Amino acid sequence: MADDQHVEQELPPLDTLAARLEYLFEKIRPTPEELGDSNEPGRKYTNKEIADKINAMASETGVSISAAYIGELRRGVASDPRTSHVRALADVFGVNSGYFVDDVAARRIQEQLTLLSELRRMDVKQVALRQVLADNGLSATDTQLIEQMVARLRAVAAGTGLGDADAAPDGRS
Template sequence: MPELADKVDRLFKTILTNGREYSYEEVARGCSEQSGGTFSKTYVWQLRTGQRDNPTKRHLEALAAFFRVPAAYFFDDVAADRIDAQLALASALGNADVRDIALRAMSMDDSGRKHLARIIHEVSQLHSAASGRPRPDGADAPDGAARADGGRDGTEGAEGRG
């Protein structure tokens, strides 16, 4: 059940304390307090790495409570996808630069946000091309090629700006 290990690992990587991952000992202690039962740091490590894949409901509920996510995260794939999206957003907003962009975008009108989104998209494409990585939109056209949307969003291409 690598899916369980992936979920536990994602919680460790996303929900931080003072900018760092919780230690196995911190999680084990917190889960023991939540459940009133026994949790060892080795057991937490085993769950995270997939060495153990059949925890009790009580253990999963304690993990969920410790990381402050609904227990459904471990039992319902639809809920897990929704929670993962929320965790990704919370993690991104933890970055000061991302938060600054988001706060500035909130004060813009729809047109301003569309222009900002287009600028971010173009910078992302340039960054991907410079690093030799595939473009995030999956397109394989070289930079400067015709846009897939035909420019219908009202923004000009880079060559039209002055």
């Protein structure tokens, strides 16, 4: 079963422009500011939203694009976009434009996005803990030791079936 967790870490092949673009749609999500009052946190961008972002910068960049064309790129129907479209897509997603044409750059960005997803999944609790410990004068080494202790306690609790709320100091639940 432990091997099942490593399957998630395998990176999918990004052998076409469509696969690379779809990967960005899968991994990069709208910010809370972009979502506004929407009750859809964590949802994917739509083709229209990406087109709108590119078109909003058209006066500066001279690049415009349609949602339909982005859909064609995602499906592989269109596979040879203009360089300006590649740059605009890269800018909107916050990646280097080399991602779309260079296998090494694509792999590096894919690894970075996977790491970012993992860090988000770990939650911001660790960041808050580090800040509290630093504010109380603990060194980086001390902070790391405390984080390791917390991780070990979680592992022990998971192994015994006791969650944080279920574990009593005297061992009774």
